[in-house]
Amino acid sequence: MRYPPEPWHMQGTVVLSVFRLPRRLVPDDHLPVGARVITLxxxxxxxxxxxxxxxxxxxxxxxxxxxxxxxxRGAVAVSVPQIWVDSEASRLGGRELWAIPKLLARFGEGSSIAGVAVTGGVSLPGRWRFAGPTAQRLDGREVRAHAAMSGRPRLVRAGWMFPVGGPLGYLTGRTPLVSVAMDDMRLTFGQSPYAQAP
Known part of the structure; x- marks a missing residue:
């Protein structure tokens, strides 16, 4: 097989920032029929x-x-409109197993997609766990899966750079509402929705 069978068990680190922006700027061709982006x-x-x-x-x-x-389908889910990886196996698996629109990219200095610099860090107590469904559509095929993640979070300052002409140019100049780094992150993707977070 060109990629591992599901579920995928992963571990590592993550830096995540949340942005607020007009709904019209968010891509939606990744949404299954009937799904809608949550707005305020x-x-x-x-x-x-x-x-x-x-x-x-x-x-x-x-x-x-x-x-x-x-x-x-009557519940909150997560959908991924844009994603890049530096692994061909991950690209194929994401697209074929879960209809996640993974593209190949190289990361690092000079990236045409994004760059991030993280400073500071205030550790939050305990190990946090999140679990829930994902909803995707790719090339006319709809797939709903499940993700479960845990880790030790820190509040950080994340400075993002989004080139104006790049695929994330709609985020250029925007300041995150909150940024979090997660250490000792564990993720299981594609499991039964009844499984527990790792």
């Missing part, structure tokens, strides 16, 4: 995250993604 006063909330999956994961690679909360 005409604004949507998008999370931009840089993730490094480290040894111990089924695949090791870096990832940059945009995620939005959506209302789907």
């Amino acid at each position: 006063a005409g604004n949507a909330f998008v999370a931009v995250a840089f993730v490094s999956y480290e040894p111990g994961s089924v695949l090791t690679y870096d990832e940059l993604l945009v995620a939005v909360p959506v209302w789907d």
Whole structure:
């Protein structure tokens, strides 16, 4: 097989920032029929995250993604309109297993997609856990999966750079509402919705 079977068990670190922006700027061709982006006063909330999956994961690679909360089939879910990885196996698996529109990219200095610098850090107590459904549509195919994540969060200052002409140019100049780094992150993706967070 060109990629591991689901579920994928991953571990590593993540930096995530939440932005508020007009709903009209958020891509929506990734949404299943009937799903809608959750808004407040005409604004949507998008999370931009840089993730490094480290040894111990089924695949090791870096990832940059945009995620939005959506209302789907009577419940809150997460949908991913844009995502880049530096692993061909991850790209294929994400697209074929879960209809996640992964594209290949190189990260680092001079990236045409995004860059982030993290400073400070206030640790929050305990280990935090999150779990819930995902809802995706790609090439006319709809897939709903499940994700469960845990880790030790820190409030940080994240300075993002989004090139004006790049695919995330709609975020250029915007300041995050909040930024969090998560250490010792564990993620299980594609599991049964009845499983517990790791």
